[in-house]
Amino acid sequence: MTDFHGLVAAVTGGGSGIGAAVADLLAARGARVAVLDRDPGAGGAHLRLTADVTGPLEEAMDRVAATLGGLDVLVNCAAVSAVGAVEAADDAEWHHCLDVNVVGVARACRAALPHLRRSSSGAIVSITSIAATAGLVDRAVYSATKGAVHALSLAMAADLVGDGIRVCTVAPGTVDTPWVARLLAGAGDPAAEKRRLAARQPTGRLVTADEVAQAVAFLASPLSGATTGTALAVDGGMSGLRLVR
Numbered sequence: 001m002t003d004f005h006g007l008v009a010a011v012t013g014g015g016s017g018i019g020a021a022v023a024d025l026l027a028a029r030g031a032r033v034a035v036l037d038r039d040p041g042a043g044g045a046h047l048r049l050t051a052d053v054t055g056p057l058e059e060a061m062d063r064v065a066a067t068l069g070g071l072d073v074l075v076n077c078a079a080v081s082a083v084g085a086v087e088a089a090d091d092a093e094w095h096h097c098l099d100v101n102v103v104g105v106a107r108a109c110r111a112a113l114p115h116l117r118r119s120s121s122g123a124i125v126s127i128t129s130i131a132a133t134a135g136l137v138d139r140a141v142y143s144a145t146k147g148a149v150h151a152l153s154l155a156m157a158a159d160l161v162g163d164g165i166r167v168c169t170v171a172p173g174t175v176d177t178p179w180v181a182r183l184l185a186g187a188g189d190p191a192a193e194k195r196r197l198a199a200r201q202p203t204g205r206l207v208t209a210d211e212v213a214q215a216v217a218f219l220a221s222p223l224s225g226a227t228t229g230t231a232l233a234v235d236g237g238m239s240g241l242r243l244v245r
Helices: 017-028 058-068 091-116 140-163 178-185 190-199 209-220
Strands: 008-012 032-037 047-050 073-076 123-127 166-172 231-234
Touching (some): 008 017, 008 058, 008 091, 017 032, 017 073, 017 209, 032 058, 047 058, 058 091, 073 091, 073 209, 091 123, 091 140, 123 209, 140 166, 166 209, 178 190, 209 231
Parallel strands (some): 008 032, 008 073, 032 047, 073 123, 166 231
């Protein structure tokens, strides 16, 4: 498909995992892609910019637009994880996770909006999580931040529909990424913990980064011009299926 031909996309957190899969897929479908990350990597056809969502992003977004000829699509993938119940996190962890996962999304959107408003195909897609709408054990801080991004995206969809900018989210289940691998490495039995995470999804396996990227591309594509304010679950059926008979 070449539905992104002529469009420019910026992907925060695009240096690895889901973000890298999104960047590669959008480029394969015709987009000129900028990867914004604290470690954006090297090589390939993407414009790679060192950027941190905990600080201002206007300079980075302006450079994307100036170098690639505008900005049509913003994909917010940059995030950090947190494990534990509510009492396990001190104020510093709360502030850090909220700063990256929630305010970081707001910063990226704020910096991108002047350029997106000039596009005839403006779209924002943010990665949330099954944790945004389902209660998961030991995910209090992370769930709170992803729930906030879900709510923020609905509010932005309402605010920006008149500007022709669509805003949606993709809510993955547990995805087989380097991020999850690092979490598993801290478990007493990483292999057993990975089997447990896979088993809680009705499909019996972890989601792949490429599957999440396909959902992002669907929502960001000009072919989905009537879709906004939508949350698309890519979670192996975890949010909707109950298989106990």
